[in-house]
Amino acid sequence: MSEEILVNVTPRETRVAVVESGMLQELHIERASRRGVVGNIYKGRVQRVMPGMQAAFVEIGLERAAFLHASDIHRLPAEPMAEGDVPAPTPPITSLVHEGQEIVVQVVKDPIGSKGARLTTQLSIPSRYLVFLPQSRVLGVSARIEDEAERARLKDIVAGLANGGGQGYIVRTNAEGQPAEAMAEDVAYLRRAWEVVRHAAERTPVGGRIYEDLPLPLRAVRDLMRKNVDKVRVDSREALERIRGFAQQFMPALADRIEHYAGERPIFDLYGVEDEIQRALQKEVPLKSGGYLVIDQTEAMTTIDVNTGSFLGQRNLEETVYRTNLEAAQAVARQLRLRNLGGIIIIDFIDMTDEEHKRQVLRMLEKGLSNDHARTSVHDFSPLGLVEMTRKRTTESLERQLCEPCHECGGRGSLKTPETLTYEIFREITRAVRQFEASQLLVIASPRVVGRITEEESASVAELEEFLGKSIRFQADEQYAQEQYDVVLL
Structure with a gap:
């Protein structure tokens, strides 16, 4: 199955598309105004501890306080666990953190909807072939690598490189078939990165970012580029140079597959990606x-x-x-x-x-x-x-x-009918007359609603005027949404 990665770069937005056999499979978007924070490490301060939820809210400098569950707080075991041991139950959150405490945390889930970011204190740093776990002794292999002999080979290589350093690694899917030399380069890179993080954590103020994951183009190459990827096509020369430099450092065997797209048509138009995006927004x-x-x-x-x-x-x-x-x-x-x-x-x-x-x-x-x-x-x-x-x-x-919720319906996906709004307006007129003195009323609403009232409900309006003893005028305004109306006392 042929696979290509397309990178479209504009000054404020970067988009990466994964195309398999000519069909769009994945789309990743990063905007300068709203970069994702997954993988970033911050120095935070515990804002509130919620014993009933076994969780704490931590201030890390984002718009909303982030959420830290007790199960995501790193605890050093009294002694190394033997194979087959059952993990100890999670202790009460109040015994793990307290309000006002400074704490180093990593984002595992971006803020979604009304929820803040999800945090962990179990830090990890990814590279091309490995994920480094500085506070763990775990040596694991991705479940997507199914060949048992290959799993054993990779585990032996990483165990030798870790050399009993008391730190853990997880072997990523991309490592399948890679030589020991490539793994050694990753281990060296991760150790350097961890030293930078450790020193930065000491100097960074509360609410500050200690470590930031790579920007989208480099992250996409690190995480998505595999042997079956035929090409990475980039429509920006500046981004191309950065991606090539990164690839030559961490995946030299695949660096020659990265090329510049210089065509006149936008790269996403050429592959039909823009049309696919529009279709992906339909129900x-x-x-x-x-x-x-x-x-x-x-x-x-x-x-x-x-x-x-x-x-x-x-x-x-x-x-x-x-x-x-x-x-x-x-x-x-x-x-x-x-x-x-x-x-x-x-x-x-x-x-x-x-x-x-x-x-x-x-x-x-x-x-x-x-x-x-x-x-x-x-x-x-x-x-x-x-x-x-x-x-x-x-x-x-x-x-x-x-997208954002529809301003007309507030995200419900439906609108009240003009008939429903007609009777709602009649009730509002009756309520207003009983509460306030007025000789005349003016109703301003959308053309569709006013059209229905004046054409199909004219007899009902006449009856209402007679019942209330007031004159009622209706005015259509194009600026009013279908469900919007005002009853004005004159």
Whole structure:
């Protein structure tokens, strides 16, 4: 499967697209006004301790205080744990931190919606092939490396490089097949980086940033560039030089795949990425068979409904449903990645009676998710025929990065009808007349609402005027949203 990484750089925004076999799979966006903070290390101060939540709120210089759970606070074990030991239960938060305490923390989840950033004191620093855990003795290997011999080889290499230094490492997926020399370079880099962090932590004031993760173009190359990536195409010469310099230092074997895109057409237009982004903001996702998905993102979870649409199939209903669900499973995996949807996800596939068909649909979904960089967990069909899954979320979804709630409906996705607003206005007129003295009333509303009142409800207006003994005038204003109106006493 051919894969390309496209880097589009403008003065205030950088976008990175991952394209597989000509189709957009992932989109990452970083804006100068709102850079993500995941991976950054700060010196914070404990603002409030919440024993009932087993958590504390920590001030780290962001807009909102960040959240630190007791389970994310590093504790040195009394003695090293033996294999098979059960971890000790998390002690009360009040025994771990206190209000006013200075504390070094790392962001593991960006602020999302109304929630502040999620923190940990269990610090980690990533490199090309490893994640360094300075406060741990763990030596782990990514679960995505499935070959047992390769896992053992990598673990032996890292154990030798760690040399009993009392610090931990996790081997990343990118390390598969890499020689010991490449791993040694990463270990040396990480040790230097940790020394810088340690010294900075002593000098940095409360609320200050001790360590910042790489900017998006370099982070994308570090995390996304693998052997199956054919090219990295960059439309900025300045960014190209920075990326090439980084690649030559940390991944020289792949540096020659990074090239400048100098075409007249914008790089995202050339690959159809802009059109794909627009489609990724729609609720409906058409399937080639004629079926479609409906994706609804809410605060609590994301729901995905699968419909057959115009697909009638060639054989019988069960076969039609099975084929549609197979195609939908592939599409769902891609959409989750593309839209960066996380948290709890409920998929309502079309009902199937054949158990083997259900297994095949789940396999197809899991296969589609196998290339996803975010951690996912898929459960079997529930008694109601729903598939429940989770996908780790560290940043806002694509929609919430690019859009804001509708000013007309306040994010509800629907508006009160002109008929509903008509009767609401009539009630407001009655309420106003009973509370205040006035000889005449003026109602200002949107043209659509005023049009309905004056055309279809003229008899009702006449009855209301007679009942109240007041004259009522209506004025249409193009500046008023459909649900907006004012009743003015004259």
